[in-house]
Amino acid sequence: xxxxxxxxxxxxxxxxxxxxxxxxxxxxxxxxxxxxxxxxxxxxxxxxxxxxxxxxxxxxxxxxxxxxxxxxxxxxxxxxxxxxxxxxxxxxxxxxxxxxxxxxxxxxxxxxxxxxxxxxxxxxxxxxxxxxxxxxxxxxxxxxxxxxxxxxxxxxxxxxxxxxxxxxxxxxxxxxxxxxxxxxxxxxxxxxxxxxxxxxxxxxxxxxxxxxxxxxxxxxxxxxxxxxxxxxxxxxxxxxxxxxxxxxxxxxxxxxxxxxxxxxxxxxxxxx
Amino acid sequence: xxxxxxxxxxxxxxxxxxxxxxxxxxxxxxxxxxxxxxxxxxxxxxxxxxxxxxxxxxxxxxxxxxxxxx
Numbered sequence: 001x002x003x004x005x006x007x008x009x010x011x012x013x014x015x016x017x018x019x020x021x022x023x024x025x026x027x028x029x030x031x032x033x034x035x036x037x038x039x040x041x042x043x044x045x046x047x048x049x050x051x052x053x054x055x056x057x058x059x060x061x062x063x064x065x066x067x068x069x070x071x072x073x074x075x076x077x078x079x080x081x082x083x084x085x086x087x088x089x090x091x092x093x094x095x096x097x098x099x100x101x102x103x104x105x106x107x108x109x110x111x112x113x114x115x116x117x118x119x120x121x122x123x124x125x126x127x128x129x130x131x132x133x134x135x136x137x138x139x140x141x142x143x144x145x146x147x148x149x150x151x152x153x154x155x156x157x158x159x160x161x162x163x164x165x166x167x168x169x170x171x172x173x174x175x176x177x178x179x180x181x182x183x184x185x186x187x188x189x190x191x192x193x194x195x196x197x198x199x200x201x202x203x204x205x206x207x208x209x210x211x212x213x214x215x216x217x218x219x220x221x222x223x224x225x226x227x228x229x230x231x232x233x234x235x236x237x238x239x240x241x242x243x244x245x246x247x248x249x250x251x252x253x254x255x256x257x258x259x260x261x262x263x264x265x266x267x268x269x270x271x272x
Numbered sequence: 273x274x275x276x277x278x279x280x281x282x283x284x285x286x287x288x289x290x291x292x293x294x295x296x297x298x299x300x301x302x303x304x305x306x307x308x309x310x311x312x313x314x315x316x317x318x319x320x321x322x323x324x325x326x327x328x329x330x331x332x333x334x335x336x337x338x339x340x341x342x
Contacts, residue, residue, distance in 0.1 A: 134309075137309065189325060189326050189329060190326060194329065213305045214329065215305060215325055215329060216305055216308045216309040216328065217304075217305040217308070217309040218309050219305075219325070220305060249301060250301060250304040250305075250306070253304070253306060254304075254305070254306055
């Protein structure tokens with residue numbers, strides 16, 4: 001039985017100190033790996049000697065993390081997180097929806113698969129693209145970097161078309177920065193944005209979690225190819241990855257029903 | 273009309289007899305970016321007709337597609 005627990009506020013560095021006090025006396029359960037994007041966040045924390053649960057308000061949802069060597073406590077402490085809070089649990093294993101529902105007490109909301117690929121070099125990557133059936137439709141002229149004044153239109157489209165709970169959408173400030181860095185590419189038809197591709201460079205990894213395409217498949221393919229090849233040359237990219245919802249028929253088909261190398265179990269108190 | 277519908281059903285990877293002219297394309301998940309591209313290719317290969325991306329994106333119903341298949 002847990003005593004009365006108090007919710008406290010803390011910064012990222014303090015959070016890491018608190019985590020370091022938890023003894024590794026049993027099997028560790030966590031969805032926190034020191035994610036860099038959390039460095040500037042302020043958290044609400046609730047803690048026992050063996051478990052720490054913390055959360056912060058992302059662009060539109062409250063994201064929750066846990067770090068525990070006491071499984072039954074996880075569920076109890078997670079009850080203190082705000083309604084609608086979302087947990088992302090990354091695992092190499094598929095079919096763990098029931099397991100994480102049982103551990104966290106949160107219903108599974110969606111499952112994403114990671115589509116990852118090692119990149120050897122620019123030449124090999126060019127060859128890889130040539131094997132793609134879509135390559136015969138490749139056009140260099142498709143796509144251009146988005147401009148700052150297109151920020152509002154881009155955000156409107158993404159908020160309408162993506163799932164705010166499961167997809168990690170960027171705040172206006174983050175998106176503005178990505179635009180300045182030429183990491184948001186678009187295609188327009190009749191002065192309307194029909195295709196959006198957003199990527200990030202994480203060291204030598206190329207990461208894309210947002211691609212939207214109301215146009216034809218060749219447009220997005222051309223943008224992806226052009227942007228990735230450029231990044232491989234500029235940043236010596238060695239790994240490409242992105243996430244797709246495992247029941248997204250369209251994305252699965254476009255990616256030739258791929259094998260995933262990791263899964264993201266998105267758990268939300270709202271349920272499916 | 274039936275032949276054209278059958279052809280579209282193949283393109284959409286849908287079962288025969290399931291596609292109806294009055295269906296809204298925005299409600300058909302099969303009408304995705306890949307199908308739109310395949311449609312443009314099919315029109316060029318089978319009908320000798322160049323259809324633009326803008327035209328394709330302006331189609332609202334299955335009937336709009338069928339009207340273009342001449």
